[in-house]
Amino acid sequence: MATTKSKTQHSNSQLPTPNPSLLREHAEQQFAHELVELAKADTRQRPPNWKLSPWAVAIYLLGGKLDNGFEVTPKYIGNRRLMEVAIATLATDRALLLYGVPGTAKSWVSEHLAAAVSGDSTMLIQGTAGTSEEAIRYGWNYARLLADGPSMEALVASPMMRAMADGKIARVEELTRIPSDVQDTLITVLSEKTLPIPELNTEVQATKGFSVIATANNRDRGVNELSSALKRRFNTVILPVPNTIEEEVSIVQQRVTSLGRALELPAEVPALEEIQRVVTIFRELRDGVTIDGKTKLKSPTGTLSPAEAISVVNSGMSLSAHFGDGSLTASDLISGLVGAVVKDPVQDQVVWKEYLETVVKERDGWKDLYRASRAML
CATH class of the missing domain: 3.40.50.300 (P-loop containing nucleotide triphosphate hydrolases)
Structure with a gap:
């Protein structure tokens, strides 16, 4: 039988030209x-x-x-x-x-x-x-x-x-x-x-x-x-979720920086500490235990993967750029965080409130996240 060639065959000799006007390039x-x-x-x-x-x-x-x-x-x-x-x-x-x-x-x-x-x-x-x-x-x-x-x-x-x-x-x-x-x-x-x-x-x-x-x-x-x-x-x-928190932070940081450039967000690249906080929250809720292994936690119904962490940080960057001073704060992060965790308004709300009171409230340097979240609930 004959072999049929595609009529829309692309050239094999040349890669597509970058087009920065596109929202997302291949x-x-x-x-x-x-x-x-x-x-x-x-x-x-x-x-x-x-x-x-x-x-x-x-x-x-x-x-x-x-x-x-x-x-x-x-x-x-x-x-x-x-x-x-x-x-x-x-x-x-x-x-x-x-x-x-x-x-x-x-x-x-x-x-x-x-x-x-x-x-x-x-x-x-x-x-x-x-x-x-x-x-x-x-x-x-x-x-x-x-x-x-x-x-x-x-x-x-x-x-x-x-x-x-x-x-x-x-x-x-x-x-x-x-x-x-x-x-x-x-x-x-x-x-x-x-x-x-x-x-x-x-x-x-x-x-x-x-x-x-x-x-x-x-x-x-x-x-x-x-x-x-x-x-x-x-x-x-x-393909597994990242093995270590350092690996997951690196993934989120790289993609957030890349997406910020592509979307031309007029915001500062978020500090590493802010990305670490988001990733830590996701890993602890996903694993059902705090990083130090001392406190057992309930897990929400959602996946809380690196993709969601990237989305949370990018959403915060957009808020800080257009409705703040361009510097990512806890109040910029918290709406995206709550939205990522609380998929089921009943079951996940209980999980998040318990995490706030037992972990976020007691953790050094996290009081701003606790206050911002309580203000939303």
């Missing part, structure tokens, strides 16, 4: 300069159609200094071996499943892996309860289909089909949100590396370099479990 736009420098310095063997070698992809993700002195910023702060396993998986014939609790950077890692490997992170399928087979396989331009009948011109290629034809990475977000019968559409793609088009008696055969990165959230366990046949086609990498 990874390959935002970090184009790093990808260019890595490509120049990369002398190691690259798998077919990869923009960088696995070694260089790891440097891009985890950060490091090149021989010419160029500094690559870390995109993921955590277990190096997990990233090496993820990258090595993409160099095999198996797909990659990034799995973990909400807010552990699954989508972030997926995007940056696709950017570094393919130079294109946009081949994206968003999984929802309403995702249909057409979103994964292909659809039709019905006006053209009715006028001319089935043809390649009437076919609307999915991101999966384009990635197969171009030898790139396709991304599937929230795989377990997709209905089980639609998930199984991936089995032939992942095992045979082929996407049949029976209406045209043809198929799309995957070009070398094609792979799939899917993400799944353990909070969705039992919603749409993957079939055993589909599970076998994936190598699963579980």
Whole structure:
């Protein structure tokens, strides 16, 4: 059968140009300069159609200094071996499943892996309860289909089909949100590396370099479990919450600084102490015990991941910039903090009030947070 090439094929020779007017650039736009420098310095063997070698992809993700002195910023702060396993998986014939609790950077890692490997992170399928087979396989331009009948011109290629034809990475977000019968559409793609088009008696055969990165959230366990046949086609990498408070503070600080620049917030970069306080609160409530291990705590219903901590600090920065003096204070932080912790207005309110009285009120240097929170309740 013939191999069908995508009509929307991107150039393999050039990375997208950064566009600072965009609210959020794709990874390959935002970090184009790093990808260019890595490509120049990369002398190691690259798998077919990869923009960088696995070694260089790891440097891009985890950060490091090149021989010419160029500094690559870390995109993921955590277990190096997990990233090496993820990258090595993409160099095999198996797909990659990034799995973990909400807010552990699954989508972030997926995007940056696709950017570094393919130079294109946009081949994206968003999984929802309403995702249909057409979103994964292909659809039709019905006006053209009715006028001319089935043809390649009437076919609307999915991101999966384009990635197969171009030898790139396709991304599937929230795989377990997709209905089980639609998930199984991936089995032939992942095992045979082929996407049949029976209406045209043809198929799309995957070009070398094609792979799939899917993400799944353990909070969705039992919603749409993957079939055993589909599970076998994936190598699963579980992304944990940060092991140490220092690691989590570093993640939050880096992302807050980056987002503050992107959003052009006229506020000072928050002091490390403020970020440490937010992260400490999240870790203690998440773990059900204070950092020193002396006081047991109730945990709220929410996840309280680094992603929520980043959101709390950024919200505080916006308040301080537009309604304060530009310097982050406890009163700027507290609304975001309470909003992140108190998802259930009954159960979580009890958890937060108890934490205020037993921990925040008694902790040296935290009286401002206690007063600001009491003023809100």
